[in-house]
Amino acid sequence: MGLFDRFKSKNKIEKTPEKSNLILSMPMFNSDENYALDKLIHDLESYWDLKISDISGDDSVATFNINDETVAVAIMPVPIPQSDLEGIFQYNYLWKDASEELKAMTNHAIVTVLSSETDFVERFKIVTKLNASILRTTTNSMGIYQGSQTLLIPKNVYLDFADLLHQDILPIQLWLYIGIINQETTSSAYTYGLKEFGNSEIEIINSTKIGSELYDFIHLIIDYIIGSDVVLKHGETIGFSAEQKIKITKSKAVYLEGDSLKLDV
Structure with missing residues (x-):
């Protein structure tokens, strides 16, 4: 073994225990500048060597396939409610100043890897790479919120752990x-x-x-x-x-x- x-x-x-078949995360931003879909796609292809196809939408709402997995990205023009985050702040050792820094949040994105029969770990790798590409191609991104795991992770920390995937190491801290x-x-x-x-x-x-x-x-x-x-x-x-x-x-x-x-x- x-x-x-x-x-x-x-x-x-x-x-x-049953596996949830939908993977959801929320990149957070501190200005109204959105990600650019063309830059996001380019980063996914060049940095992660992913196969992107069936692109539909724009910088506000888009769907496309990553290695044949369907993903969706949408900008929400409001911050995540503080009431959703307050219970996490005191336990959040990866982002100790989150309670203060996230007061500057102006909007967020919803990133979704839709249901499929693909291995769950492989699909978590996809959402990690997608989050990392959004963070890397935006100057106003702050970090990632994953409510199902009660995780708040600042930008630089997320990018560092995501890069473990280049070494075939699972970024457990992000999952x-x-x-x-x-x-x-x-x-x-x-x-x-x-x-x-x-x-x-x-x-x-x-x-x-x-x-x-x-x-x-x-x-x-x-x-x-x-x-x-x-x-x-x-x-x-x-x-x-x-x-x-x-x-x-x-x-x-x-x-x-x-x-x-x-x-x-």
């Missing part, structure tokens, strides 16, 4: 949120957005490891299960070697709604 060895229990029957809670003697961690990839969210509760160690550990877990299209289940174990067997237990979530898979780390 590559980096991880998994040892299954007898209880193999478990409903897999889901990893929360870290540091207590006096223990730390906890959780994911938000893993359900989009057909997995239950993961939590590590009251570990003796420090927060940064938990972040690195859970990042490796996520990279493995998304990159290898693996679904973790209650009663299994996961580890870095045949000797390490970290127990997986499904129960009521501590930091999330519903249930989560707990890793005994």
Whole structure:
């Protein structure tokens, strides 16, 4: 199984969380200047080496195909409501000054990768490249908001992580949120957005490891299960070697709604 060895229990029957088939994100801007469709298409073709076809629309609303996936881009002439963002500001370690900087937002775009049967990871790569091209070809872009993953990511950070795709590295930081809670003697961690990839969210509760160690550990877990299209289940174990067997237990979530898979780390 590559980096991880998994040892299954007898209880193999478990409903897999359904994958959302629509991918949505919102680039944000601080002036009324819009992206230029011709520059966007050129960047997608030249920087990312993507095949673009069936272009329809203009600088305000457009649809086209990227590697045969249908995408849509539309400018909304209003900022994203602050009420939609307020709950994210305090947890947003990738953009610490977002609450102040986003007061200058004047409008935003809606970027959508429409439903298809293509592998979900490949479609997330497309929306990442599309977002990055919008950011790179506009001087007034501020960053990206992804509500389904509670992510606010500033422009430069987004572009840096998106470039990992040139090295065939998954930009996990752009696809889901990893929360870290540091207590006096223990730390906890959780994911938000893993359900989009057909997995239950993961939590590590009251570990003796420090927060940064938990972040690195859970990042490796996520990279493995998304990159290898693996679904973790209650009663299994996961580890870095045949000797390490970290127990997986499904129960009521501590930091999330519903249930989560707990890793005994």
